[in-house]
Amino acid sequence: MTPLEELQAAHKRLSELQQTSEVFEGGTWMSSSYDDRSGTSILGSELGGQLAYGEEEVRYDTPTADLIVTLHRTIDAQLKLLAEAASLEGSRADWGGPFASGVWRSMHALLLARAINGGTDDAA
Numbered sequence: 001m002t003p004l005e006e007l008q009a010a011h012k013r014l015s016e017l018q019q020t021s022e023v024f025e026g027g028t029w030m031s032s033s034y035d036d037r038s039g040t041s042i043l044g045s046e047l048g049g050q051l052a053y054g055e056e057e058v059r060y061d062t063p064t065a066d067l068i069v070t071l072h073r074t075i076d077a078q079l080k081l082l083a084e085a086a087s088l089e090g091s092r093a094d095w096g097g098p099f100a101s102g103v104w105r106s107m108h109a110l111l112l113a114r115a116i117n118g119g120t121d122d123a124a
Contacts (some may be wrong), residue, residue: 002109007086010113011079018075031065041065060071078112 001009031041041062060068085106 003106004089006113006117006119007109008083009088010116011086012081014075014079014082014116018079027094031060031062031069033062034059039063078116081109082113085113 034040034042039057039062042059042065086109088106
């Protein structure tokens with residue numbers, strides 16, 4: 001797979017995951033403390049000031065719930081980074097082409113793409 005194909009595949013996969021996320025339902029992801037003694041939280045989406053979580057509550061330990069919420073909030077930024085890198089990659093013949101200033105961004109985006117695509121290669 002070329003770097004451009006990897007970037008495009010990651011963008012597509014992340015977009016689809018965001019769109020089909022069961023809990024998201026058009027709101028903003030959040031966690032709400034369920035039991036401070038056990039350190040658990042309910043994960044859901046904030047809709048009109050209420051926590052919406054579908055048919056049943058989804059409970060996680062609080063650090064896990066907070067991590068999921070934090071990562072979900074970064075999806076739009078990740079999609080923008082992948083799209084920008086794909087446009088740069090598609091406009092030059094190689095990594096050292098005329099858009100050299102965007103090379104480092106593209107390399108970091110490629111590492112992100114490989115992680116999203118399930119790859120373990122951390123060298124761009």
